[in-house]
Amino acid sequence: MSEPGRYDDPELLRSIITLVTSTLDLAELLRGVADVIVTASGADACFVHLLDADRDRLVLAGASPGFDKAVGQVELAVGEGVAGWVAARGRPAVILEDKTADPRYKYIPELRGEEFTSMASVPMATRQGMLVGVLNVHTRERRDFLAADLAVLTAVGGLMAGAVENARLHATVAIRSVERARFAEELVAVQEHERQRIARDLHDGVSQRLASLGFHLSAAAESLGRDDEAAAAGIEQARALGVAALDEARAAIHGLRPPVLDDLGLVAGFHSLARSVPGVRVAVEADPELSVPPHVELSLFRITQEALQNITKHSGADEAWISLRRRANRLVLEVADNGVGHTPPEPRSAADSYGMQTMRERADMVGGTVRVQPRPGGGTTVLFTVPS
Numbered sequence: 001m002s003e004p005g006r007y008d009d010p011e012l013l014r015s016i017i018t019l020v021t022s023t024l025d026l027a028e029l030l031r032g033v034a035d036v037i038v039t040a041s042g043a044d045a046c047f048v049h050l051l052d053a054d055r056d057r058l059v060l061a062g063a064s065p066g067f068d069k070a071v072g073q074v075e076l077a078v079g080e081g082v083a084g085w086v087a088a089r090g091r092p093a094v095i096l097e098d099k100t101a102d103p104r105y106k107y108i109p110e111l112r113g114e115e116f117t118s119m120a121s122v123p124m125a126t127r128q129g130m131l132v133g134v135l136n137v138h139t140r141e142r143r144d145f146l147a148a149d150l151a152v153l154t155a156v157g158g159l160m161a162g163a164v165e166n167a168r169l170h171a172t173v174a175i176r177s178v179e180r181a182r183f184a185e186e187l188v189a190v191q192e193h194e195r196q197r198i199a200r201d202l203h204d205g206v207s208q209r210l211a212s213l214g215f216h217l218s219a220a221a222e223s224l225g226r227d228d229e230a231a232a233a234g235i236e237q238a239r240a241l242g243v244a245a246l247d248e249a250r251a252a253i254h255g256l257r258p259p260v261l262d263d264l265g266l267v268a269g270f271h272s273l274a275r276s277v278p279g280v281r282v283a284v285e286a287d288p289e290l291s292v293p294p295h296v297e298l299s300l301f302r303i304t305q306e307a308l309q310n311i312t313k314h315s316g317a318d319e320a321w322i323s324l325r326r327r328a329n330r331l332v333l334e335v336a337d338n339g340v341g342h343t344p345p346e347p348r349s350a351a352d353s354y355g356m357q358t359m360r361e362r363a364d365m366v367g368g369t370v371r372v373q374p375r376p377g378g379g380t381t382v383l384f385t386v387p388s
């Protein structure tokens with residue numbers, strides 16, 4: 001154990017190095033580091049403020065014992081408070097006493113600044129110079145932080161910056177691998193639904209018709225020479241069933257990938273869906289020049305198809321709108337109606353039936369999301385957003 005007040009004891013660096021190489025869990029790491037700094041350096045409190053670069057804010061992400069409740073609760077803008085000052089300039093700051101007289105200082109009740117006299121604040125930056133956060137240490141008694149102390153704290157900050165980056169990368173990889181597994185599961189589920197649908201379509205449609213076609217042909221064969229009129233009628237019926245079977249087969253194939261998408265494109269596909277809704281006037285607003293990858297095209301088409309089917313089945317609407325727009329790097333599809341509304345609106349995923357579930361699965365598969373919302377002015381809006 002080092003003497004209180006000494007930051008140049010190798011013990012401190014040794015414990016920090018052991019810690020940063022022992023865990024990839026960010027919260028555990030930050031708590032541990034604050035703890036080690038306090039124990040090994042004789043400081044009385046240590047705070048780790050991490051930079052949330054998207055929002056340009058520092059978030060208290062780790063603290064020595066006694067300050068656990070403040071973790072995640074305290075935020076500073078870059079430039080605000082001593083930590084904000086250090087983040088903005090990338091340079092250490094020291095206040096030996098009388099903090100409140102220092103214009104950089106901001107009192108944060110949760111951190112109980114009144115209990116401490118001296119403080120040092122150093123940037124946590126990676127070796128590439130990227131700022132990851134700010135490390136603050138406080139002492140009850142007045143303490144002179146020497147250049148050597150700051151150098152050690154800055155080195156600790158650098159080690160932590162690297163460890164934080166690693167922990168973040170690790171978390172991202174872990175999330176990705178869970179997502180990938182879920183994606184594979186969903187893919188299999190969607191394929192399975194699709195197979196069952198095709199099997200059902202073929203069984204109810206094509207097979208039934210071919211079976212009765214065979215039956216009519218046998219009957220006709222038996223009548224032939226005895227009752228030619230009955231034979232001719234049987235053959236005619238068989239022919240009609242052949243035509244119907246062909247239609248059924250086409251419909252089953254159409255279910256796989258609607259030919260209109262390949263022949264005429266997505267916007268024509270929307271118009272063909274719009275025309276297929278009985279009793280509802282459906283307006284289509286979509287730029288035919290929008291470039292949409294084929295797999296996304298199919299999900300846009302299918303989600304619209306299910307939303308329109310729901311409008312027919314459940315909404316009682318007489319007007320509906322399909323719109324597709326590009327917003328920065330996203331495509332936004334809205335299918336809205338002026339019907340009775342969807343009660344209760346989301347969240348109701350657990351109670352969703354097959355149609356909604358399939359919509360969500362299709363959206364997930366292309367990295368998008370589906371939301372069902374009340375439409376201002378009455379009715380329902382299905383909103384599908386997908387990166388593209």
Ligand SMILES: Nc1ncnc2c1ncn2[C@@H]1O[C@H](COP(=O)(O)OP(=O)(O)O)[C@@H](O)[C@H]1O
Binds near residue numbers: 341343352353
């Ligand atoms: N446009 C809509 N207007 C009103 N209610 C809707 C609408 N769309 C869906 N719903 C409600 O959401 C429920 C779930 O829809 P869905 O999962 O497609 O199942 P299904 O259509 O088989 O009933 C429907 O039963 C209906 O009550």
Ligand SMILES: [Mg+2]
Binds near residue numbers: 306309310355356
């Ligand atoms: Mg439905």
